[in-house]
Amino acid sequence: MTTSTHETEIVADARVPLVRITRTFDAPPAKVFRAHTDPDLLVQWLGPRDTEMQINYFDCRTGGSYRYLHSRCDGMEAAFRGCFHEVRPSELIVQTFTYEGFPDGVALERVVFEDLGDGRTLLTSTSLVDTFEDRDAFLASGMEVGVREGYERLDEVLAG
Amino acid sequence: MTTSTHETEIVADARVPLVRITRTFDAPPAKVFRAHTDPDLLVQWLGPRDTEMQINYFDCRTGGSYRYLHSRCDGMEAAFRGCFHEVRPSELIVQTFTYEGFPDGVALERVVFEDLGDGRTLLTSTSLVDTFEDRDAFLASGMEVGVREGYERLDEVLAG
Numbered sequence: 001m002t003t004s005t006h007e008t009e010i011v012a013d014a015r016v017p018l019v020r021i022t023r024t025f026d027a028p029p030a031k032v033f034r035a036h037t038d039p040d041l042l043v044q045w046l047g048p049r050d051t052e053m054q055i056n057y058f059d060c061r062t063g064g065s066y067r068y069l070h071s072r073c074d075g076m077e078a079a080f081r082g083c084f085h086e087v088r089p090s091e092l093i094v095q096t097f098t099y100e101g102f103p104d105g106v107a108l109e110r111v112v113f114e115d116l117g118d119g120r121t122l123l124t125s126t127s128l129v130d131t132f133e134d135r136d137a138f139l140a141s142g143m144e145v146g147v148r149e150g151y152e153r154l155d156e157v158l159a160g
Numbered sequence: 161m162t163t164s165t166h167e168t169e170i171v172a173d174a175r176v177p178l179v180r181i182t183r184t185f186d187a188p189p190a191k192v193f194r195a196h197t198d199p200d201l202l203v204q205w206l207g208p209r210d211t212e213m214q215i216n217y218f219d220c221r222t223g224g225s226y227r228y229l230h231s232r233c234d235g236m237e238a239a240f241r242g243c244f245h246e247v248r249p250s251e252l253i254v255q256t257f258t259y260e261g262f263p264d265g266v267a268l269e270r271v272v273f274e275d276l277g278d279g280r281t282l283l284t285s286t287s288l289v290d291t292f293e294d295r296d297a298f299l300a301s302g303m304e305v306g307v308r309e310g311y312e313r314l315d316e317v318l319a320g
Contacts, residue, residue, distance in 0.1 A: 016177055018290055063225035063243055083223055083243035085256040085266055094266055096245040096256060106245055106254055108268040108288070128268070128290050130176055 005155060008148045010139075017135040021125040023151050027158040029090040029113040032121045035157055036060075036093060036111065045153035048146040060093070062086050082109075097127070105134055165315060168308045170299075177295035181285040183311050187318040189250040189273040192281045195317055196220075196253060196271065205313035208306040220253070222246050242269075257287070265294055 006024040013020060025032050035041045037060040043053045047070050056067040067081040082096035085108075093111040107127045114122040129135050166184040173180060185192050195201045197220040203213045207230050216227040227241035242256035245268075253271040267287045274282040289295050 015292070016290055065223035065243070083225070083245050083256070085243050085258070094256070096243070096254070096268065098245070106268065106270070108256065108266065108290075110266070110290075126290070128288065130178055130268075130270075130286070130288050132175070 005152060008151050010144055010147060012135065012139060016128065017130065017132045018126055018128045019135060019139060021123075021127075021147060023123050024116065025121045025123060025151075025155065025158055026119065027121060028119050029115050029121045031158060032123060032154075033090045033093075033113050035154060037087070041157055045157045046150055048149045049153065051146075060084055060087055066095075082106075105129065107138075165312060168311050170304055170307065172295065172299060176288065177290065177292045178286055178288045179295060179299060181283075181287075181307060183283050184276065185281045185283060185311075185315065185318055186279065187281060188279050189275050189281045191318060192283060192314075193250045193253075193273050195314060197247070201317055205317045206310055208309045209313065211306075220244055220247055226255075242266075265289065267298075 006026075009020075009022045011020045011022075012018075035045065039055050039058045039060075042058070043055060046053055046068075051070040051072050054069045054071065056069065058066040058068065060066065062084060064087070065081070065083040067079065069077060069079050071077045079100040081098055081100060085094040085096065087093050091113055093109075095109050095111075097107040097109050098105060107129050109128075110126045112124045114124065116122050127138070129138070166186075169180075169182045171180045171182075172178075195205065199215050199218045199220075202218065203215060206213055206228075211230040211232050214229045214231065216229065218226040218228065220226065222244060224247070225241070225243040227239065229237060229239050231237045239260040241258055241260065245254040245256065247253050251273055253269075255269050255271075257267040257269050258265060267289050269288075270286045272284045274284065276282050287298070289298070
């Protein structure tokens with residue numbers, strides 16, 4: 001299997017406490033969208049390579065909600081949860097996101113699937129919080145490794 | 161019925177695109193919370209005096225969702241919807257919020273119920289969006305009248 005790896009761009013917005021992540025995938029929007037909404041596909045790619053993902057519930061529709069667990073062989077465990085504000089097939093997912101280790105922190109996330117033609121998709125994922133301190137702590141948390149590795153794994157799922 | 165009317169403060173945050181609304185009520189947190197979560201009470205106060213509120217669904221629990229309609233006798237109608245990220249009895253509601261006339265706009269809202277003692281509650285409600293332009297348009301939309309009148313009506317519900 002040969003997959004061209006596209007660059008993942010992670011940018012801290014200058015004006016608002018938001019992180020913007022962009023990444024191109026060699027698959028059409030419907031296929032990239034399905035990999036975000038089908039739990040059986042999601043567990044194959046979300047998060048860094050050294051973690052196992054376990055889904056408690058994942059009802060990916062407007063008004064649904066989710067919770068999942070990431071665990072590493074060294075015993076590290078992290079749980080995440082939120083609700084789906086809007087899910088528009090092949091176009092958009094708007095959801096909330098909380099890392100349960102920091103239960104009062106909530107991000108508003110928006111994932112946009114844009115058709116680039118030729119079977120390619122531009123994914124833009126934004127994460128908005130209410131202070132620059134929390135945004136910068138999120139960026140400094142090592143999330144970058146998880147995002148880049150996760151999208152490399154997603155390349156593999158899409159090529160499979 | 162005599163109700164002392166407390167002042168409603170509406171402040172635009174200087175650093176982030178957020179509006180912060182604070183208001184004291186002469187009722188304990190459990191009672192003010194119930195008026196936010198019980199649909200039969202909510203329809204009696206949410207919004208300006210000249211509107212009727214009709215609830216399509218209002219499942220106010222962590223992971224639930226809602227949709228409601230405000231209508232005026234002149235025929236004006238506005239629909240609002242979102243999901244409940246977290247509902248902690250008598251303490252906190254975190255939810256998303258969209259005015260369907262502007263379907264791509266989403267606010268992350270947090271309502272905190274703080275016990276001031278002596279049967280009084282300080283309500284702090286924040287609304288976060290991803291641009292200052294959208295925040296300022298929200299402030300300029302006439303929302304102030306609806307918020308102030310709504311809280312005066314809530315005084316009456318709490319005293320009733």
